Amino acid sequence: MRTIRGVVIHTVKGLRLWAGARWAGSHAKDLGTRKAGRPVRGSTAGTNTLQPACLASRKQGQSGMVPEPEGQDRVTMNETASTRSGVGQRSVPIDKLGAVRCNSRMPVVLLGCGAFNPPHALHVKMFDIAKEALERTDKYSVVGAYMSPVSDGYTKPGLLSAEHRIRMCKLAAEHSSIVMVDRWEADQPSWTRTRVVLNSLRERIAQATGGRVAPRVMLVCGSDLIETFKVPGLWEAQDLESFVFDHGIVCISRCGYDAEPTLRSIPALNQRSRSGNGNSKGGEEKRVHVVENDVLSDLSSTKIREALRERQPVSGLVTPAVEVYIDQNGLYR
Numbered sequence: 001m002r003t004i005r006g007v008v009i010h011t012v013k014g015l016r017l018w019a020g021a022r023w024a025g026s027h028a029k030d031l032g033t034r035k036a037g038r039p040v041r042g043s044t045a046g047t048n049t050l051q052p053a054c055l056a057s058r059k060q061g062q063s064g065m066v067p068e069p070e071g072q073d074r075v076t077m078n079e080t081a082s083t084r085s086g087v088g089q090r091s092v093p094i095d096k097l098g099a100v101r102c103n104s105r106m107p108v109v110l111l112g113c114g115a116f117n118p119p120h121a122l123h124v125k126m127f128d129i130a131k132e133a134l135e136r137t138d139k140y141s142v143v144g145a146y147m148s149p150v151s152d153g154y155t156k157p158g159l160l161s162a163e164h165r166i167r168m169c170k171l172a173a174e175h176s177s178i179v180m181v182d183r184w185e186a187d188q189p190s191w192t193r194t195r196v197v198l199n200s201l202r203e204r205i206a207q208a209t210g211g212r213v214a215p216r217v218m219l220v221c222g223s224d225l226i227e228t229f230k231v232p233g234l235w236e237a238q239d240l241e242s243f244v245f246d247h248g249i250v251c252i253s254r255c256g257y258d259a260e261p262t263l264r265s266i267p268a269l270n271q272r273s274r275s276g277n278g279n280s281k282g283g284e285e286k287r288v289h290v291v292e293n294d295v296l297s298d299l300s301s302t303k304i305r306e307a308l309r310e311r312q313p314v315s316g317l318v319t320p321a322v323e324v325y326i327d328q329n330g331l332y333r
Contacts, residue, residue, distance in 0.1 A: 248287035
């Protein structure tokens, strides 16, 4: 692990990605773009400080957490619960969430947002890479991961219905031990800010476990998405601050995109990093974990759609189950 000007860089050597990393760039608009009549993501004020639930539960007045019974050092989540927070009600699947132990490691849930039109091989693989990188720091314990398809309300040209995309995501993740599909964002009547999705997921998981588990929800993306942070009008400053300081980002590197100088170039992030919140170090650490990747690959959902329209094979680019689903339903023809 190495730190460069407040950015935590975790190098994972020897990782060979068998599918491409063209994810965040192709879906940057799904995460934060400004379009006519659409608000810029990140305008929702306020983000709670995220702590391990086993620590927060022992402090009075924090998030309504309840202490663990004596002699119990873990909470196993194996059910589905509904939410009363956010826009509308929607259950969150937690059947693959692992045990959360009351130790020094912060429990983390990974979140990947995007169109998933269709979900390709690397969409699931990225979560495994992010989990390995975080847990090698001995600071975090990844207990689960979620794919969150964008709503039909986004009205992106060529966007397949949410129902088809949700089903394909579930098929893509069916053999993963940690990846689930959260349809809360997809079920919203209109486009939803990424920060709202992050907060909603955290609150619903906490509710599903009776307030005993409130994991940090980290955004998983490619380094090309980080590059969009400096595009004028694409993201609001408080949106980026929420990602970088309050939630955290696990960024899978791509050739030609360097997250560290991009983050240094954003005034709002630098100001908060310098001023901090009163701690003795004089500033807050950017919670951006860059996982270095030694193979350039350029797989994208766009290229898969193009191949399907041209009747070209997509075996190996999507999982076999997704390929069968696409063929059976005549999608992207």
